[in-house]
Amino acid sequence: xxxxxxxxxxxxxxxHGDLPEVLARARAAGVQKIVVTGTSVPESTQALKVSNxxxxxxxxxxxxxxxxxxxxDDTTIPALRxxxxxxxxxxxxxxxxxxxxxxxxxxxxxxxxxxxxxxxxELRKPLFLHxxxxxxxxxxxxxxxxxxxxxVAHCFTGDKAELxxxxxxxxxxxxxxxxxxxxxxxxxxxxxRDIPADRLMLETDSPYxxxxxxxPQPKARRNEPAHLPHMxxxxxxxxxxxxxxxxxxxxxAAERPxxxxxxxxxxxx
Numbered sequence: 001x002x003x004x005x006x007x008x009x010x011x012x013x014x015x016h017g018d019l020p021e022v023l024a025r026a027r028a029a030g031v032q033k034i035v036v037t038g039t040s041v042p043e044s045t046q047a048l049k050v051s052n053x054x055x056x057x058x059x060x061x062x063x064x065x066x067x068x069x070x071x072x073d074d075t076t077i078p079a080l081r082x083x084x085x086x087x088x089x090x091x092x093x094x095x096x097x098x099x100x101x102x103x104x105x106x107x108x109x110x111x112x113x114x115x116x117x118x119x120x121x122e123l124r125k126p127l128f129l130h131x132x133x134x135x136x137x138x139x140x141x142x143x144x145x146x147x148x149x150x151x152v153a154h155c156f157t158g159d160k161a162e163l164x165x166x167x168x169x170x171x172x173x174x175x176x177x178x179x180x181x182x183x184x185x186x187x188x189x190x191x192x193r194d195i196p197a198d199r200l201m202l203e204t205d206s207p208y209x210x211x212x213x214x215x216p217q218p219k220a221r222r223n224e225p226a227h228l229p230h231m232x233x234x235x236x237x238x239x240x241x242x243x244x245x246x247x248x249x250x251x252x253a254a255e256r257p258x259x260x261x262x263x264x265x266x267x268x269x
Contacts, residue, residue: 003232004033005225006174007094007128007154007203010058011036011046014207014222019050023057026225034058034225037094037128037154037205039065041079044089051088061128063093069104069112077115084123092120093128094154097141100133110141117145127151129171135162142169155205157184163191167199174203177223180211180234192235202235204228 005026015022026034036051038044038061047060062083064072083089095116097109120127126149131138135158142148152172156163166173173195178185192200210223211230218224 002033003029003031003202003228004035005031005204005206005228006035006152006201007037007176008034008206008225009037009039009208010034010050010206011043012207014220015224022224022226023054026228027057029226029229031225031228032057035090035128036060038062038083038089039094040068040071041076041083044080044083048083048086048089055088059088059090061091061093062089063091063095063116063128064112065094066096066098066109066113066130067101067103069108071104072108072112072115076112077119080116080119081123084119084125089125091126091128091152092116092123094130095127096130096154097134097138098130098132099137106137110137113138114141114144117141117148120149120151121145121147124149129153130155131158135165139165139169152201154203155209157188159187160191160194163194167195172199172201174201175231175235176203176205177209177211177214177227177231180213180231182212200235202228202231204231 010019034057036047036058038047041064044060044062051058051060062080064076080092084092095113097113099106117127129151131153150172152174153166154174155176156173157178163173175188175192179188179192204223204225204227206223206225208223210218210221211227214227214230
């Protein structure tokens with residue numbers, strides 16, 4: 001079984017002191033590939049540096065998180081374009097909308113989300129998406145782009161209606177350690193059953209979202225990619241199907257096979 005952590009924040013200061021050990025533990029646990037998330041131009045640049053330093057295991061994304069949308073200007077998209085054209089950058093993002101914390105005004109979030117979707121369409125790069133308390137506007141923005149490349153709804157925690165809306169858009173669904181939290185994630189354990197095996201992806205979102213039922217709990221509750229198999233076991237027990245996760249390189253939309261065949265990073269068997 002090949003496991004891919006499609007979203008890990010390995011540029012976070014929590015990993016500055018022991019990243020080689022973190023990667024070694026992940027490899028020993030069976031995680032073969034990790035995608036490091038870019039959340040701003042500087043962080044995306046750092047994500048690419050981490051990927052270049054560990055080319056056997058690490059890829060990167062390039063994007064601006066909605067929290068940082070207010071910081072964007074005329075240099076942002078050109079800078080992301082340069083980063084995204086590097087071979088080890090496999091997706092545009094993390095981009096989207098966050099109407100929960102509202103660190104950036106909604107108009108700024110919507111403008112720069114749309115700009116990054118347009119960039120992904122231009123470069124034919126997959127999208128790594130963020131949506132929190134913003135389903136209607138999130139869907140509205142995506143529907144403006146008829147020839148979207150493949151995209152994953154990162155860290156999905158929504159309800160059944162939101163899940164169906166995203167599946168109807170053709171999105172892949174990223175599931176995190178929330179499914180291991182009986183307080184906040186109980187509804188996800190039910191919803192996971194409704195996600196087609198070839199549309200479900202796993203991610204740790206390290207160092208965040210440490211599985212609550214992991215024993216023993218890691219020091220300072222820091223999550224890391226080595227915990228991905230724990231989430232996989234939880235998902236497998238809940239879903240009732242075995243899945244193998246593959247490299248984060250979905251085919252362009254025009255080349256995707258019919259849904260009945262395996263097209264994503266998790267292949268039901």
